[in-house]
Amino acid sequence: MLLLRSLIFSLAMYVVMAVLGILWAIPALIRRDWAYWIMAKYCHIVFWLLRVIVGIKVEIRGDVPQGECIVAAKHQSFLDIIMLMGTLPRPKFIMKKSVKWTPIVGFYAMQIGCAPVDRGKHGATAEMVEDVAEEQQDPGQIVIYPQGTRVAPGLPARYKRGTAILYQTFNLPCVPAATNAGLFWGRNSLLRKPGTAVIEFLPTIPVGLQDAEFMQRLEMEVEMASNKLLPD
Template sequence: MLLIRSLIFTAAMYFALLVMGVAGAIPAMLSKDWAYWFMSRYCHVVFWLMRTIVGLKVEIRGHVPQGECIVAAKHQSFLDIIILMGTLPRPKFVMKKSVKWTPIVGFYAMQIGCAPVDRQSRGAMGAMLENVAEERADPGQIVIYPQGTRVAPGVVARYKRGAAALYQSFALPCVPAATNAGVFWGRNSLLRKPGVAVVEFLPEIPVGLDPAAFITQLEAEIEPASDRLLDL
């Protein structure tokens, strides 16, 4: 029964994406504000569908960043992307370059100023910083996944240099974010499990640390907090 509900939810989610994505395309081309509005509304439609069809709720903990900053987030699932998009006032994601070509999702991502990065390229770090710099005129929350990809709950994976490069280059405070989203919406899984998916914003890391100390503190904040959320 859970699998059937999960499939119904997934079909409804993509149908809503098609309808809202097409409806908002022209306004999104004319205004970044409209692009954000449609993306945020879509995320809240997904939250409602999850809660109604599969019994999966979303909970936000901690202080949601409002000004310009870096949000370095634990990445376990497509769900944590949706939660951040629906919660932060003006997020801009550092994302895989291939997402740029994903129908509807890629269009809206580029409209709001996300930074596509070819992770296999030798100049990936410089390209990321250049793409982010181009969007600094429209301040927001630069969202990066410091492990570089989705990591299953409880799995250990090293923290890469990207978050430290942003922190050092732009002298912005960093807000770590923990999650347990992967428990309920796993990678390559059709099941969407009932429960409470949490994104927790942790205390801000101020500017001024050297890159090595920054990465050490970031990992020390995010990993234990994410592990604690697994016990909910």
């Protein structure tokens, strides 16, 4: 029964994505604000589908960032991307370059100013910084996943320097974010397990720290908070 509910949810989610994505493509091309509006609307529809079909509730904790900043988030699932997109007022994601070519998702990601990064390419970091700099005239929340990929709940993975480079280059405060979303929507899994998926925004890390101190503090705070969200 859980698998059947999960499949029904997935079908509904992608049908809604296709319908809204196609209907709002031209408005999204005309104005970035309309792209943000329909993306947020879609995320809230997904939250409703999750709750009604598979019993996943979405909970946001902490102070949601409103101004220009870096959001350095734990990444466990496609769900935590949807939660951040549906909560932050003006997010711009640092994303894998391959996502740029994903139907609908890639189109809207580029319309809101996300930065596609080819992680295996020499000079990828410099390209990321250049892409982010081009979007500085439209301030928002730069969302980056410090580990660079989805990591299953409770498993360790190295934190990469990309977040520190953005922090130093653009002299922006950093808001760490923890999650437990992978417990309910696992990587490469069809099952959507009932429970409460949480994104928790942690206290802001102010500007002015050296790289090593910044990265140590970021990793410690995100990992501790994410682990507290796991079952005992």
